[in-house]
Amino acid sequence: GPKAREPNYEVVWSMAVRAKPLLCGSVVRQAPALFPRKPFFPAGETVPLHWTATRGPSKAAPAKLLCLHGLLGSSRNLLPWATALERRVGSASSGVALVDLRNHGQSGHADSMSYGEMVSDLVAMMDEKGIASAIFVGYSMGGKVAAAMALLHPHRVDAVVLLDIAPVAYRTCADSRRAWGEMSPELVGVLDDVPLESLKDRKSVENYLSREHSNLPAWFGTFALTNLVRNASGQWRWRANIPAIRRGWQLLEGFDLGQQAIFHGPVLLVRGGRSRYICEEHVPALGKLFPNHRIATLDGAGHFLHTEDPEGLLDIVVDFLQAEVLSPVRSSAASS
Numbered sequence: 001g002p003k004a005r006e007p008n009y010e011v012v013w014s015m016a017v018r019a020k021p022l023l024c025g026s027v028v029r030q031a032p033a034l035f036p037r038k039p040f041f042p043a044g045e046t047v048p049l050h051w052t053a054t055r056g057p058s059k060a061a062p063a064k065l066l067c068l069h070g071l072l073g074s075s076r077n078l079l080p081w082a083t084a085l086e087r088r089v090g091s092a093s094s095g096v097a098l099v100d101l102r103n104h105g106q107s108g109h110a111d112s113m114s115y116g117e118m119v120s121d122l123v124a125m126m127d128e129k130g131i132a133s134a135i136f137v138g139y140s141m142g143g144k145v146a147a148a149m150a151l152l153h154p155h156r157v158d159a160v161v162l163l164d165i166a167p168v169a170y171r172t173c174a175d176s177r178r179a180w181g182e183m184s185p186e187l188v189g190v191l192d193d194v195p196l197e198s199l200k201d202r203k204s205v206e207n208y209l210s211r212e213h214s215n216l217p218a219w220f221g222t223f224a225l226t227n228l229v230r231n232a233s234g235q236w237r238w239r240a241n242i243p244a245i246r247r248g249w250q251l252l253e254g255f256d257l258g259q260q261a262i263f264h265g266p267v268l269l270v271r272g273g274r275s276r277y278i279c280e281e282h283v284p285a286l287g288k289l290f291p292n293h294r295i296a297t298l299d300g301a302g303h304f305l306h307t308e309d310p311e312g313l314l315d316i317v318v319d320f321l322q323a324e325v326l327s328p329v330r331s332s333a334a335s336s
Contacts, residue, residue: 047117081313146160152259167255168285270305
């Protein structure tokens, strides 16, 4: 895989890291938390990806279950839930790792971010870490990346779990209210308009968003602040590459892989009963691409399945993995 460039370090506001340093695949630092400044990679290059393990480095096999976050998220968003998942599946999965996709979290930035490019980043990371194949759990946009990975590189994918997302072009949804749930380029663009240079603290940013954009979804302000970090000069900036996300919106909202493919491995789609991200017309499209699929619904949850009903989601995902993927591993281990 490509070699990461020498990073510059900048302070990141992260209470989680201040309390307990994460076990990361690239850099581990004690408080004050220092993370690599995101290098910029030109079009056509794979972007080295930062990853976080739910268990410490050991001589055990590399992680076999990779979790992918959603738009404007990072590996930290899924870390509590993924840690609980690792405890439930135990050694059968050889560990769980969470990946920051390009233009997100602590991974590098690039001008473009098509699903094909994000898949190439993942393949390069797997090659570098010696991961021949893995189970992919993808939330929201990360689910579309996981689906694309399965369709483009089926031999590298053991199973796929899609968390409240369908592998479809959302702009074609007949119900316009369900066009990628509540996400929109205008919503992402709000972050570009925040005058970070004149705001002194996080509360000031939060107040600005609520004052100037009073029609924002209730969850957006708090979620956006997870992307707020300080650079080496102490100035606020957004962790995610907002301009690249806005430019690539049609690609992200769509699902054009440039080829027709089918993945015959096991696939689970978990949808929230109160979510707007899955509509009935998505089901036939899912079946064409993934004939060996099942669908489960968390009745009381919305789009944020992993925080609204983490235990219910764990039960569904663990049952699926044990039935479709992990039970052979346990059987062979028991007989040896």
